[in-house]
Structures are given as structure tokens and as C-alpha cells.
Amino acid sequence: MLLFWGLLLFITSASLVKSNSIPIIGLTTGVDKEAGAWPARRNINELETEAGPSWDLFIRALSALEDDSESEEGSYFGVAGDPFHIVASPVHDLIRGMRRECSTPAPADHKQQILGQKVQQLANEYSGKDASAYTAAGQAFRLPYWDWASDARIPPPCTRQNITVNAPKGPITIRNPLYSYQWHQYPLDQGLFPGSESLENETTRSPNPTSHFPVEEVTRKLAAQAQQIKLKVQYYAFAFADTYEKMASMSGNGNSFESPHNDVHNLVGGSFATLTVTSFDPLFMLHHCNLDRLAAMWAAINFEKTVQTTSYQSGGLFATPKGEDITADSPLKPFYQADGKTFHTSRSVRDIAQFGYTYPELQDLDLDVHQNALRVTELVNDLYGSLPARRVRRPHPRGYGTQSLRELVVSVEVERSELELPCTINIYRGDGYAGRTTLLDMPRNGILFDEIPLAGAISASEFRGMSLDAVEDLLEKELHFEIKKDDGTVLDPMKAPSLRLDVQGFDLKPPSSLSEFPKYSGKHTYSKVFAQYNGTRTLQ
């Protein structure tokens, strides 16, 4: 109930949320401070394969939370509403505010905290020879993640309607709480979920007339984008995002984790692609837990850049008025520190050890930040692939350079309000698909930046022996694009005069070891390609 109050009060006045206190204090169980050991969040597929006490407890706890009354603050509904606080704010001009609150670990930490409490309660029900294993698993439980960049399938355990786990008296089969969330109150309250008339009675993924969740269809869509998602994560965010702002959001000029994250929302589809309700799908917490993990890994590599350093004006969001200056020290409402009085900030949440967890890739690091950065880089290269041989060799007017590689991308810039959202900008090479950027239904306006890798569509050997001009002519002839709605409708790019598309070749110095990324050494813009989309057209 408190959650609703906070929200409704806010809708009338931004200053009345104080009593709606959500302290994020983390989990202390299972932590060995002396040994400097924190339990790790784990890959959901590994957790399922292990099929041990952690898995049983996770599924049973999630199931219990989903059954709890929606009016309880600690219910699944209440906790899933965290980002909803933000999304459902009356000002739909949310832009970076939403991204910023979503791009901090606070919402996932809150879910972990509530789930962890339930898990420990359930662990105490087991007796006999299993009791100690369940107690230990309960104490070390942390929120699992879906690593869509290394395995783009929907995690298999999220695709089955029923699931069998071990309860204290033996195996039980229950409705799978990872499959969907079924709304208790349905139809949904239009005041809280504006525009929700068409939603079904449970969360959906790419629904079609015969299924709320057509598993094969979603799996096929994700598989088709798997390589691109991996490229966006590895190069476009890990290797090239050189500021916190760029890494976290598409509103910072450059590459971000937000771009592949958007692709995943869109490809899963259904209510998962609708920002007002996406957080109610159990897949959401696994998806965002992974985003938090990627950001934590990025921060270990870029250890001097663990918070934003610039400020921007809030577009207006839960309890943050429009126009307020947002910095790393702005309050992250509604998340309080342990004292229940002071709001967390981006700065106060950046050290995740204080919340009692780590990630597998950040475990066993020593105290030397430089060594740690090298080690995490190596793990990123291991997980998401090192510089592949298919990279385009750098063309040179007099022949081929051997010292560097040229990575082709389409850089995109567009004012979102000029497009009918949601939509995707798709790049094709001839008849073949080459890449995309996804614009979700929110924010409604603001400039979006992205860089679409073309490495999957243009192979290394093609430009051998060709001059720069010849390469440019080839690209001009073969590359084209389309802006599409999910139903296949094609949007007219002339209605988006701000749209700017540039084909760019980044020159990269290949890494000399697995613990390095390629280094940027310059770029060339193929300005003839997409020349008419240079952001200076006028509306017809």
C-alpha cells in the first residue's frame, strides 16, 4: 500500500514521497569479511543446471513473492514497481532521469534484498541431512543474471510453464514463476498504468493470437541478433565507451550498454518491450541484473571513472522535478541508505561490496586496480570473443596498411520525438540484413546516439587492394536503411529531419594480448554514403 501512496502523492506533488522509505542495505549473510569474500550473483543457466539447493530456494521464493498480495510493499508487485515509480511519473519526458536511475544497481539490489530474505526463511524449513546445505545456500543466495551477450537464448528455465523443484517434503511441480507474472488485479488500474488497456492478464513475450509467449519465435529473433549484440557489448561498450556517461546511456554521444539492452527488450517483445510494464516480467530482473554486471565490469576496467562527472537537467521523474540539475550526488529516490533518512546517490551505490555481493568476473581480484583491470579485460575477451579475423583491413590509397584494422560502423543520431516510437532503424547490405538500433517507447524525446557495427555483414578480405574511393562507392551502392515499426510498417525518414547517418571506419590497433582491447587510432568518415541524411534536411 505504501508504494501506491508514494506514487499517488507524487503525482500531485513531488515533495511528498518522504515516508515511502525503501532502504537499500544489501545482504550480510554468507559474507566473509576477513577473507574478503562475497557471494557472487550467478548466471541463471548455471544455477539451473546445478539444480541444487540455491535453485530450489530461488524458484520457491520467487513463487511465494508473486503470490503475495499486490498491496504489500515487499511483494513481487511492490518490488517490481521500483523502476515503475520512475516510468509512471506524470511527466513522460523522462529521458536521462529514467536511464540514470535504471542504470544504477539500486533497483536490482532491492529485489535481491527482498528475495534473499524470503530465500533464508524457506531454507529453514528443510530438515535432516539436507538442512545444512539449504541453510548455506540460503545465506549465499544472490540475484541471478541473464548474460544475453554470451548466450542470447531466453534462459531455458524461463520458457517452461511448470517447474519441478525440491521442497522440504520432496519434489513438487508448481507454476513456473519465471515464465510470467500473472496480475492479481486485472484489468490493471489505468491511473497507475496509463495506456494498459490492451495488456493481457499476465506479462507476455512477443504474443501472437495463439500464445502469450511463443518460445520458438522469440528464440529465433534473438538468435538472429546474437552476434550483433555481442559486438555491441564487447567493442562498442567495453572497448570504446571512454566515459561513464557514454557507457551508461544512448544520450551520451558514443557507444553504450543501453543499445544492446534495448535490442533485447525489443526482440523479446510483448509486454517486455513496453517500458511502463516491462519490469513486471520476471525476465526483467535477470536482464537488468546483467546490465548492472556489465557496468560493474566496465567500472573495474575503467577504475578511475566509476560515476558520472558531468551534470545534466532532469527530464522530470519520480520525485525529481523537471529541470533539476543531476549529478553523481543527486538523490536516487526512492532508495534510502541504511539510516532510512539519507537517499542513496550514484556515488553512494557504486561500491557493490557494501551490499554484500560480487560477480563471478570480479571475484578473487587482488588490491591492485591495474592488475584487476587487465584480468577483467581478459575475461571480457574470453566471454565475448577477442578481435576476430573477419575485421576489415584498413584500406590505404597506396595499398594496405598492416598495422591497423578498420572497423566499419553506421553512426546514428536522431531526435526521438520526430519518430513514431517504438521503432528500429535497420541497415541492410543489398538484400542482407546488416544491423540495427532499437528505439523503445520511452523516453519520448531527446537525442539518441548509437553506433551499429557492420562487421557481421562486411567481411575482412573484401576491400583488399581497393582504394578509399572505391570502398566508398561500394558502400554507397550496397548499404541502405529502413525505419520500421514492430508490425512491419515502414516510417518515412523525411519526417525525421534530424536523422543523421554516417558510415565511419574506426582505425584500430589490434591488441597485443588477451588482456587488452584494440586501441582507437583514428577514423575516416565515408561521407558520400547516406549523404542526404546529414541532419540538415527540412520537413517536407
Ligand SMILES: *[C@@H]1O[C@H](CO)[C@@H](O)[C@H](O)[C@H]1NC(C)=O
Ligand atoms: C502445468 O501444470 C498444470 C497444473 O498441474 C497443468 O494443468 C498444465 O497442463 C501443466 N502445463 C504444462 C505445459 O505441462
Ligand SMILES: *[C@@H]1O[C@H](CO)[C@@H](O)[C@H](O)[C@H]1NC(C)=O
Ligand atoms: C487470462 O486470459 C486468458 C485468455 O486471454 C484466459 O484463457 C485465462 O484463463 C486468463 N487467466 C486468468 C488467471 O484469469
Ligand SMILES: *[C@@H]1O[C@H](CO)[C@@H](O)[C@H](O)[C@H]1NC(C)=O
Ligand atoms: C547536407 O545535405 C544537403 C543536401 O543534401 C547539403 O546541401 C548540405 O550542405 C549538407 N550538409 C552537410 C553538413 O554536409
Ligand SMILES: [Cu+2]
Ligand atoms: Cu531495461
